[in-house]
Amino acid sequence: MKNPYHISVLVKESIEKLITDKNGIYIDATFGGGGHSHAILNRLDQKATLIAMDQDIDAVKRNLIKDKRFHLFHTNFIHIEDILKKKQIEKVSGILVDLGPSYFQITNPKRGFSNQLNCMLDMRMNQESxxxxxxxxxxxxxxxxxxxxxxxxxxxxxxxxxxxxxxxxxxxxxxxxxxxxxxxxxxxxxxxxxxxxxxxxxxxxxxxNNEINLFQDFLFKSKNIISPGGRMAIISYHSIEDRIAKFFFKNRMFFMKKNDISRFSFKMIHKKVIKPSVPEIKKNPRSRSAKLRVAEKQI
Structure with a gap:
């Protein structure tokens, strides 16, 4: 069931390239309105597992997905290792990350995200902050x-x-x-x-929301939990986020943490970044700045 109040971005493109094992374990690191999670579940078999997380309690409360394969947690994706430990999971088949704010956050006058609404300056994705x-x-x-x-x-x-x-x-x-x-x-x-x-x-x-630092920390954690042959799909909306995703997949040394000497390898599934189609932008103007990169874990 899709959420009637939120339109997810690049759903078809990201899910088609993300899923390689229909009985695997997948993570939707930024649940939002649930559009991507809904699409992932539609592509998976009954033995599969989907773990989703979101730091915004409103997103968790608005969840419309009822599926025994689905597990939703109210937490920031930076705690991905703790969630997997709780579920006794060591490796996953794929991770999806959509870095954009949700439609709920943007349009809710109490949240202070939109410059089109006169409301209190807030912009917290985690309302407990x-x-x-x-x-x-x-x-x-x-x-x-x-x-x-x-x-x-x-x-x-x-x-x-x-x-x-x-x-x-x-x-x-x-x-x-x-x-x-x-x-x-x-x-x-x-x-x-x-x-x-x-x-x-x-x-x-x-x-x-300390978005850039948390995103980088999340990537360093994620590289250790994706199985060889597993994939990561990242949808970004800002040039900094996109560069980080690109450099991470290419294992650029200047992007590595000083205390992290591990080597890992990703293979880009497509050479050029994927952008929304003209019809999608017409349907959802907020998608115009979205960029999708997908890579497969090699070692």
């Missing part, structure tokens, strides 16, 4: 703000953006999404304005 967008905007130093806008938003004028925020918050605390938006006057077309605020909010969201 005490670390919100409001904290970052009002308490980060000018240098900290500048660095995150440059690194995660890829702004050339990151210092200028940070300076405008500091000048505003000296006079009054920045509490809502529109408080933040109203600081900036963006010249140019409607498209350029939308792109500016999308990048601004995205960079703050990444910082709030």
């Amino acid at each position: 005490n670390y919100s967008a409001k904290h970052i905007i009002n308490e980060y130093s000018k240098n900290q703000l500048s660095q995150l806008f440059q690194k995660y938003g890829e702004f050339n004028n990151a210092k200028e953006i940070a300076n405008k925020i500091l000048k505003k918050r000296i006079k009054k605390e920045i509490i809502t999404t529109f408080d933040l938006k109203n600081i900036f006057f963006i010249k140019g077309s409607s498209k350029s304005k939308k792109r500016f605020f999308a990048r601004l909010f995205q960079s703050i969201r990444i910082e709030v």
Whole structure:
């Protein structure tokens, strides 16, 4: 049963390339609306197992899947090893990761993800966290703000953006999404304005949830639990995430942790990154920035 309130991205492409053993054990590391999990279960036989996880309690509560092969956990994917230990599982046949925020998170005015809704600055994927967008905007130093806008938003004028925020918050605390938006006057077309605020909010969201660091740590853990011949599919929405996925699959040494000297090998299933089709983008405009990479574990 598909969730009527969420449209998952690149479902057909990712599932077709992910599943190599219909009786295997698979992981949906970012359950979200359950679209990918639903599609995976449809391709698996009755002896298979699907483990899903999500740090957002709303995603867990909205789960519509009732299947004895399916096990859903309320936790961040960084705890993947603990979950497998609890289920007495050592190796898996494949892992799927969709790094984008869910439709619920974006459209819920209480969550503060969207720059189109006037709501409290929040952006926490894990609602139990005490670390919100409001904290970052009002308490980060000018240098900290500048660095995150440059690194995660890829702004050339990151210092200028940070300076405008500091000048505003000296006079009054920045509490809502529109408080933040109203600081900036963006010249140019409607498209350029939308792109500016999308990048601004995205960079703050990444910082709030520590997304890049957790993603890298997750990859290092995942390489040890995928069986040879098993596959990993990663759907990213940001150039940094996509580069990390690409470098990880190619085992680039500069990406390796200093205390990690293990060697591993993945074979790319397709040379070029897979993007949503024109029909999918028309049906779900939020999918336009998605990129899919799939690789197979060799050793």
